[in-house]
Amino acid sequence: MVQSKKQRYLFMAFCLVPTFLMFAIFTLYPLVNGLYYSLFQWSGSSSAAEFIGLENYRKLFNDDIIPATIWHDYFLVITKIIGIMILSTFFAVALTQMRIKEAPFYRIVFFFPNIMSVVVIGILWMFIYNPSLGLVNSGLEFLGLEGWTRSWLGSERWALPSLVLPSVWAGIGLFMLMLMGGISNISKSYYEAAEIDGANGWQQFWKITLPLVWPQMKISILYIIITTLNGSFIIVQVMTKGGPNNATHVMGSYLYEEAFVKYNFGYGATIGVMILVLSLITVLIMQYFMRREKVEY
Template structure:
């Protein structure tokens, strides 16, 4: 009798596992097809000399990696990528956290309206954002120079996107503007999950709003905070090439070049796809190393509510 019950329980366990697996398989198949396979294929191509259109692929070993380490543009691209990461993490997380706390703790009547306004840039296509900010930075007709000219006697005609010293800085405002709303909503969701009783207890103990934020809010949203930073790092290393392509095309003189756009140029403009794949491997390695370091630096014990 006992053995029959064991067999029935084992059958139910396997049935449950098969049921769960039947739902996971399509997702795993898509993940393997669109993520795992391209990674393996890119690593494979990095050991060949291939234009991307020819039928022959010549095995050249690690020559692409030797070329990578001697390429003078690579250090500039890495520097620009981490420049964008550094400032985007600081500005986006600072502003997103400020707005999230303000909208949740102040209990504004227009809470829903402000949420939509801040999230609006995320609805817009990146292409639209790039074109819009290119018009804003236009030396002759742009809003920015026109606004600054209001405070001077002579018209200002700064070439924001054409200046070697200003171009990389000019990519920050559109990148930050486009990211604040998304991370603000993530932080809002975490804050709304914090029991009000904790804030009431802190208030009774004499904690002001700042102490409530540092003592209650920040520790309890820390995991979401860390995840958001890691997400900014990954999306910047893998996606900043779009804004570069739209606004500066990597110029002037490669001063706004980033790894993602350099990959695109080498692989699809200069038809050196195998070298582009090598740059892709570099992006993957940098993403992994940076993510692991941030995870290590920002690690804290999870606080139970």
């Protein structure tokens, strides 16, 4: 390349510096500053910020709602992993290995909820759960199970489990496609060899498909963990706002309430630090447990 060193540096700066400045101002600085805020008691007006050291963290450990919010978050993580992985694995295997003519139709339909707004999904499901008009209760009545009908989102016991279904409903398509990508990369010769050895479809699934698609499953599980811990509060905020009686508060919705409804910004930041630490620890632990020697045949 015929250009002076100075020109080269100038071009490099043109490419990198403005973007990095924006990234630093609107992503890095707020994250680091969040850690700093957690050491203050602050209601928003600049004069009233008071340095209180680790007091917010002490409050965090003594706050009765915090353990419940953590449990709710992990309840959603676990139930979503189970629900999404079982269904999307089944659908992925069915659509790749069963020679179903209308497979593209299912792919297009199943994926669509993935690009719907959480607000739309949440409101739609609020109506599905609506005690008098909703599909769930009407369906139960139709089946003659009147005793099972209830105000799903209004019950402390059932509100949180009721949030799982919309999340699974909205998530299946993406993970199904990721697994389908993995399955279609598996060489046909393995199945042919298994066929000759007399392995049935079920055995082929456990011995060939599952081990060879494990990398995609691992990524899917980690992705569900990350997106749930970083985003479950959105559907909570739309559908229940943490209620009834805190029964569905997750860490993020509790942070929102403390910081932006009650104006305890310092304490909110402390909850944010907890979310950051817990999600990093969870991802590291899961990566450790799910490491598994790459299978090669």
